[in-house]
Amino acid sequence: MFAKMKAWARNLKRQIFILYYACKDVRVPWYVKAFTACVVAYAFSPIDLIPDFIPILGYLDDVILLPLGIMLALKMIPKDVLADCEVKAEEMMKNGKPKNWIVGSIIVLIWGVIAVWAVMKIYQFLN
Template identity: 80%
Template sequence: YAKVFTACVVAYAFSPIDLIPDFIPILGYLDDVILVPIGVMLALKMIPKSILTNCEVKAEEMMKKGKPKNWIVGSIIVLIWGLIIIWAIIKIYRLIN
């Protein structure tokens, strides 16, 4: 049940559909500022302490090793952004001329 609740909190946080739409001044963002942290807090209380401590130990071990690097995927992302920028420059140049 903790996994399902946590998945629902994450889905709500990333969902474009809100309880109160964002275009309503102040209240639109206030629901995100209040509901998401409360959901995270409740999800953390649902997870057993032994699992949390185990995950904390694994996270500390991973931080000691350093972040994993994937240069191939990083290069592909930079290449895609470069192509998008070149395409946009060409379109703007053609639009101006």
């Protein structure tokens, strides 16, 4: 069973890398790029829609929502683009995942702004 879960996780990771490359491809329509970018950003984001510490529901996004988003995004990408991206994803998995500190910093900044805004609203509500 552990081997099946490990294979499932590896396949999920491979599909995320395929979507990562599809976002950069000019042959993909803008609306598909937008949806795919959201799925990839959510997959790479350390912050979940449903926090993992909530019993049972915490892993719902990791087990159901993320694979569902990946599946929908893969169905929207043209087949020829998908084939090219699969080759690139396999190469990336052999070499290791990319590190984009700028995008990571932007994600952290956005969540920081949201947190500050929420704290300010709570403070205003209490006073």
